Amino acid sequence: MPLAREAVELLVQAARAWYFEGNQHGLRDREWMALRFLGRANRFSRTPSALAGFIGATRATASQIVKTLEAKSFLVRKPSQEDKRSVVLHVTAQGEKCLNQHDPINHVLNAVNSLGTEECIRLRDSLREILNHLDAAHQRLDASICRDCMFLAERSPSTGKGRVTAEFMCRLYRAPVSLQETELLCTSFERTRDRPKIEENLDRAARVASQG
Numbered sequence: 001m002p003l004a005r006e007a008v009e010l011l012v013q014a015a016r017a018w019y020f021e022g023n024q025h026g027l028r029d030r031e032w033m034a035l036r037f038l039g040r041a042n043r044f045s046r047t048p049s050a051l052a053g054f055i056g057a058t059r060a061t062a063s064q065i066v067k068t069l070e071a072k073s074f075l076v077r078k079p080s081q082e083d084k085r086s087v088v089l090h091v092t093a094q095g096e097k098c099l100n101q102h103d104p105i106n107h108v109l110n111a112v113n114s115l116g117t118e119e120c121i122r123l124r125d126s127l128r129e130i131l132n133h134l135d136a137a138h139q140r141l142d143a144s145i146c147r148d149c150m151f152l153a154e155r156s157p158s159t160g161k162g163r164v165t166a167e168f169m170c171r172l173y174r175a176p177v178s179l180q181e182t183e184l185l186c187t188s189f190e191r192t193r194d195r196p197k198i199e200e201n202l203d204r205a206a207r208v209a210s211q212g
């Protein structure tokens with residue numbers, strides 16, 4: 001238990017590294033959280049209601065945040081290709097540049113990256129395990145990446161004009177999902193413990209990339 005307590009105290013100290021009062025580079029904490037989420041979310045989750053759920057805000061607050069980000073040209077709304085009555089939020093090139101240069105979590109990202117690939121994988125897996133326990137206790141999960149989701153099904157690559165178009169299928173939305181999209185966040189995520197293949201392949205790719 002003293003070891004667990006020490007680890008939790010370190011986690012709390014680490015959290016202080018990215019929490020701030022007021023604003024940084026013109027955005028408040030929740031606005032950064034929203035921009036970061038929308039920059040990493042898949043097309044099903046870049047909606048005002050999914051955003052509200054992820055940042056733990058009301059629809060009205062989320063809508064105000066969207067307006068602020070739009071006013072700064074970090075975000076645009078476009079009609080959804082799946083449902084023309086809905087809108088999908090897109091982070092603009094300017095929004096991405098702002099995230100790359102000024103996101104308050106960037107220095108934490110660099111510190112974690114400096115641990116090296118193996119240690120990063122261990123840290124990710126430990127944190128995921130901790131979140132699983134917490135989510136089970138509180139019956140909630142904000143979002144996670146597609147490749148760990150029980151609705152993701154592998155399918156044979158189909159080709160159009162000689163080009164591979166999609167490698168996976170989402171059985172919830174009944175829509176194709178590309179390999180790149182399996183790395184994005186989704187608020188409809190449901191965990192499965194039975195998808196080691198994609199995960200192992202991607203971890204192996206990360207190890208190879210870090211050696212190259």
Ligand code: SF4
Pocket residue numbers: 042044144145146147149150151152153169170171172173177186187188189190
């Ligand atoms: S497979 Fe799961 S995580 Fe991926 S889009 Fe479908 S519901 Fe979302």
